Structure formats: structure tokens, C-alpha cells
Amino acid sequence: xxxxxxxxxxxxxxxxxxxxxxxxxxxxxxxxxxxxxxxxxxxxxxxxxxxxxxxxxxxxxxxxxxxxxxxxxxxxxxxxxxxxxxxxxxxxxxxxxxxxxxxxxxxxxxxxxxxxxxxxxxxxxxxxxxxxxxxx
Amino acid sequence: xxxxxxxxxxxxxxxxxxxxxxxxxxxxxxxxxxxxxxxxxxxxxxxxxxxxxxxxxxxxxxxxxxxxxxxxxxxxxxxxxxxxxxxxxxxxxxxxxxxxxxxxxxxxxxxxxxxxxxxxxxxxxxxxxxxxxxxxxxxxxxxxxxxxxxxxxxxxxxxxxxxxxxxxxxxxxxxxxxxxxxxxxxxxxxxxxxxxxxxxxxxxxxxxxxxxxxxxxxxxxxxxxxxxxxxxxxxxxxxx
Numbered sequence: 224x225x226x227x228x229x230x231x232x233x234x235x236x237x238x239x240x241x242x243x244x245x246x247x248x249x250x251x252x253x254x255x256x257x258x259x260x261x262x263x264x265x266x267x268x269x270x271x272x273x274x275x276x277x278x279x280x281x282x283x284x285x286x287x288x289x290x291x292x293x294x295x296x297x298x299x300x301x302x303x304x305x306x307x308x309x310x311x312x313x314x315x316x317x318x319x320x321x322x323x324x325x326x327x328x329x330x331x332x333x334x335x336x337x338x339x340x341x342x343x344x345x346x347x348x349x350x351x352x353x354x355x356x357x358x359x
Numbered sequence: 360x361x362x363x364x365x366x367x368x369x370x371x372x373x374x375x376x377x378x379x380x381x382x383x384x385x386x387x388x389x390x391x392x393x394x395x396x397x398x399x400x401x402x403x404x405x406x407x408x409x410x411x412x413x414x415x416x417x418x419x420x421x422x423x424x425x426x427x428x429x430x431x432x433x434x435x436x437x438x439x440x441x442x443x444x445x446x447x448x449x450x451x452x453x454x455x456x457x458x459x460x461x462x463x464x465x466x467x468x469x470x471x472x473x474x475x476x477x478x479x480x481x482x483x484x485x486x487x488x489x490x491x492x493x494x495x496x497x498x499x500x501x502x503x504x505x506x507x508x509x510x511x512x513x514x515x516x517x518x519x520x521x522x523x524x525x526x527x528x529x530x531x532x533x534x535x536x537x538x539x540x541x542x543x544x545x546x547x548x549x550x551x552x553x554x555x556x557x558x559x560x561x562x563x564x565x566x567x568x569x570x571x572x573x574x575x576x577x578x579x580x581x582x583x584x585x586x587x588x589x590x591x592x593x594x595x596x597x598x599x
Contacts, residue, residue: 234374235404236385245376249467264375265406266434270441297410328389 226282227261228349231299233289233312234265239324240289240312243334247312247341248287255346268298279304285345286310310348315341368396368488369403369424371446373435379463380429380452383477386469388427390481396488405435408442422572423447423491425484448487452480492571531590534582541572543587547594557592565591 232248235241252262263284267275280303286295288311296306315337316322324334372388375381391400403424426436426446436449453460464470469477488494529543546568555561566575566584575583 232376234376234385234406236372236374236389237402237404246467248376253467262377264373264377264381264434266373266375266381266438267432269405269409269438270432270434292407292410294404294406294410298406301409328386328393 227259228256229263229279229282229284229304230260230287230345231263231265231268231279231284231295232287233295235289235294236327238289239327239330239334240316242289242327242330243312243315243324243337243341244287244289244295246330246335246338247345250338250342251345251349255342256349259349265295265298268302271302276302285348287341287345288312310341310345312337312341315344367422368400368447368491369422370400370484371403371405371424371426371435371439373405373426373428373430373433375429375434375466377466378429379460379466379469379473382429382466382469383452383463383473383480384427384429384435386474386477387480387484390477391484391488395481395485399488399492399494403439403443405438408438425450425487425491427452427480427484429453447491450480450483450487452476455480455483529590531586533586534579538583538586540569540587543569543590547591550591551595551598557588557595561591562588 230248230252233241233244235244248262252260263275263279268279279299284299284304284306286293286299286304286306286309288295288309290313291311293309293311296309299306316324319337319340322333322337322340324337325331326334330338370388370391372384373381374385388402392402401422424439424444424446425448426433426439428435428449428451430453431451433449433451436446439446462470463473463476527544528539528541530537530539531543532538546565550561550565555564562584565587566580569575569587
């Protein structure tokens with residue numbers, strides 16, 4: 224990967240799902256793929272200044288949403304990026320029914336485990352794209 | 360009967376995930392929502408202005424808002440103004456934090472110094488909520504006292520509901536010029552539904568209610584009150 228893939232997590236503060244998305248994004252960008260990925264704050268994309276729009280439309284982006292409102296994916300698309308595959312914590316919860324996250328400011332243990340599972344899925348997604356990530 | 364929006368303040372945190380100051384905005388807003396002013400505040404999520412419906416964009420047209428940003432980019436304040444309405448208050452953490460950014464911890468894990476900034480920022484936000492709603496706060500019982508004089512200068516001057524929110528507005532003549540008031544038909548309908556007749560006491564109530572959502576200059580209060588009462592009297596006659 225020549226350029227860092229942008230990881231754009233949900234920035235919601237009303238549900239645990241947003242916190243899981245955020246924590247998962249931190250695990251990917253800080254622990255798993257620090258050299259290949261970069262975290263992009265959603266608020267910056269909302270403003271849509273030219274520099275950010277250029278970046279999101281030219282560099283690969285993975286949007287991690289908390290819920291079905293899919294704000295991160297919609298905003299990435301709205302700013303010229305393309306989301307080929309939606310990634311939502313809500314779906315992840317369905318795949319891990321034993322993990323019911325709670326806490327927003329501070330995730331509980333289930334939330335942290337779910338964030339780990341999310342990070343593994345993002346990693347697999349990046350691996351599958353074999354360094355040719357354009358958009359996911 | 361149409362339901363008037365409750366008198367609440369919308370809190371918008373930038374939530375900037377790449378810097379500790381962004382985390383501070385998020386945690387401070389949560390603290391206000393959960394502990395300090397749960398009945399008086401709601402959160403608005405900035406991305407919903409783009410990804411959500413008209414109701415999200417309309418919020419700041421109808422409620423005072425406080426934008427809390429981590430850095431000088433001021434994404435929350437600028438985004439709110441761009442898509443909804445100008446925030447009544449704009450706070451930037453990096454302007455006020457006494458601590459060097461590097462001492463705040465990381466965006467993922469704040470240090471003790473970072474958490475102290477969270478607490479003081481939350482207190483500051485709570486004070487602004489009180490000011491905007493005209494609340495006095497009993498610090499011993501931790502309960503809101505009766506509403507004091509509502510603050511009139513939160514800035515909604517650029518919000519005319521041209522946002523397409525569907526929030527009804529009505530134009531009336533005040534001191535020889537046209538003035539558009541947000542939510543006037545809703546307020547009238549509610550007052551009428553409560554059986555309030557056009558009177559001096561109703562006039563006072565009307566102006567106090569409407570100034571929550573509209574800037575009403577002190578020096579023109581009497582003119583506004585008269586114009587609103589006349590309009591309300593006409594509204595009541597029509598609805599008889």
C-alpha cells in the first residue's frame with residue numbers, strides 16, 4: 224500500500240455501538256496496521272474542505288459505522304469517496320450474540336471484545352484487498 | 360395539538376478522534392448529558408446533518424446549541440452553522456486547556472490531566488446551559504430552581520427555517536418592519552389548546568416562550584409583545 228488507507232469510524236456519542244466502532248478503529252490504526260492506515264475524523268469530513276475531499280476521493284477509505292444510519296459511509300460517499308462494502312457494528316453484534324456492549328464514555332468488557340472482533344474483520348478486509356485498496 | 364419542542368440545549372461535540380482534545384469534547388458532553396444537566400440538554404451528532412433527515416438539520420433552528428470543538432478547525436461550530444444554525448456558544452478546548460496537549464494523554468486514553476480538563480469543561484458547558492435556559496441552580500440540592508429570566512441573546516438571527524425543516528414560521532409587523540418568528544404558529548396552537556385568552560398575562564407568557572427560540576431585543580420587547588398579542592388575538596378569532 225503506497226498511501227495510507229483512511230479508517231473513518233462512527234463518531235457517535237449516544238450509543239455503545241459508536242464507541243465500539245471508534246475503539247476498533249484505534250486498534251487497527253494504532254496496533255495492527257499503524258503504517259498502512261490512518262484515522263480520519265468524521266467531523267472533518269462533514270465540513271468537506273477541499274483538501275479533505277481530495278484526500279478521501281483519492282485514497283482508500285474504510286467506513287466503520289455503529290448503526291444502520293451509516294453516517295460514516297454516507298459522509299464518505301458524500302465527500303467523493305466510494306464505499307464498496309458497508310461495515311457496521313450492529314451487524315457485528317448479530318454475528319457475536321454473546322457480546323452485548325454497554326457503556327459509552329467507557330466501554331465494558333463485552334464492548335472491548337467486540338472492538339477486537341471488529342478490528343480483526345477490518346484487518347481481514349485490508350488483507351483481502353492485498354495492498355490494492357481503493358475503497359472498501 | 361402540535362407539540363412544542365422542549366426547552367433544551369443541543370450539545371455538539373466535534374469528537375475529533377485523532378487528537379486528545381477531541382476525546383475531551385466527547386467525554387465532557389457525555390458528562391453533561393448523563394450527570395450534570397440530563398433534563399436540560401440533548402446531543403446532536405454532527406454527521407447527521409449530512410447523513411440524517413431534515414429534523415437533525417432543523418434542531419439548531421429551534422433550540423440554542425453549544426458547539427464544543429477540540430481544535431481551532433472548529434468543525435462542530437462551523438458544521439452546525441453551515442447546516443443548521445449558528446451555535447449560541449462555541450467552545451474550543453485547545454484555547455482553554457491550561458495543559459499542554461502532550462500532557463492530556465492520547466486520543467484513545469486520556470491522562471489524569473486530560474480527565475481534569477474533561478471535568479472542568481463539563482462544568483463550563485453546564486453553566487452555559489443554565490445561562491441559555493435562564494436557569495438558576497441550587498448547588499446543595501443539585502436541582503434546577505425556577506427558570507429565571509431567559510437569556511435573549513443566543514443567536515438565531517440567521518435561522519429562518521429556509522433549511523426546509525418544515526418548522527412553521529410566521530411574519531408580523533413590529534415597529535414598522537417585518538419580523539419572522541420561528542415556531543410562532545406552534546406556540547399559538549399550544550396556548551390556544553391550553554385555553555389561554557389574549558390578555559396581558561398571556562402576552563407576557565408568549566414573549567417569554569418565543570424568546571427561547573427567537574432573538575428579541577430588549578429595547579423592542581414592548582413592540583414585539585404588542586404585535587404578537589394582536590396576532591394571537593386574530594389567531595384565536597379564526598380558530599373559534
